[in-house]
Amino acid sequence: MMDAISSVSPVPGTRNRFTVEITRDWCTQHSVLGGFSTAVMLSAGKRFIAQEVGAARYPDPVHAFVQFLHMVHPGLLVITCTLLRVSSKQCAVQVELAHHPQSSDGSDSLSTKVLGIFTYADIPRETGLTQKGMPVVATQLPDRGKECIAIDDPVVYATPVTAKMNWVAPRSPDGLWGHRLGGHHREVWLSFRDGSTFSDLLHLAYISDLPLQPPATHIPDFYAKYAISTLCLSIEFKKRPEPATKWVMIRSNSHQVLNGRYDVELQIFDEKGELLALSNHVAFTADLKPKSTARI
Structure with missing residues (x-):
């Protein structure tokens, strides 16, 4: 990258x-x-x-x-x-x-x-007011080895950007990914398949657009029916990732999916649970038109 x-x-x-x-x-x-x-x-x-x-x-x-x-x-x-x-x-x-x-x-x-x-x-040179706050989700990140399994669905290989990543997430009994916290809260561990590390803040900008999209995790075969486009996003970078960072956790939430438009709120953590970045998105879904089978 x-x-x-x-x-x-x-x-x-x-x-x-x-x-x-x-x-x-x-x-x-x-x-x-x-x-x-x-x-x-x-x-x-x-x-x-x-x-x-x-x-x-x-x-x-x-x-x-x-x-x-x-x-x-x-x-x-x-x-x-x-x-x-x-x-x-x-x-x-x-x-x-x-x-x-x-x-x-x-x-x-x-x-x-x-x-x-x-x-x-x-x-590293920033100084000023610092306060400890209570996390919105007051629970530890899911254990990647014990509480999660690899997402190996065809959708992972359907686009170049998703195929570049290893996706590891909690799975619910009904087969939906990331459903550990309920509602539209989602969690996914990401790493690069080629062994690259998350060594730069620019890596965080890239993965800020790779959460488990809330509406997609509620509908089987979502990406065969809908396309997602982002209207706008914002990212606040909190900390430089350590150069050897192999895995990051994205914890995301959507407050409301309504009439095709929805919000996504992201937190990006390293393996130690340190907050690296925050991001907010406004996104749209659009119905995919079925391919025409008419003969010319």
């Missing part, structure tokens, strides 16, 4: 534009995974800041807000960065992702597909 993200390169003759080639390796049912688009944009924003104000001042993203305006399809993409604010502790950047005018989507101008507002800082 980091190899793909590090391929972001500056456009010659510009100070705020970058290009990146995204392949189908990072796609879902219908488009590039929003979490991967976010990670790529965060990487470009970091490179832009390093160029404008120095690499050491703001090495970490601490917050990201991302609005998905149109689907992002694989191909050559252009990223445009605008410096919004620089202070002694933080730097804010607007980042826009668009298909390259020469890409296969046929567009002749840089029409923004994804808009991000990102804040960067230096997490």
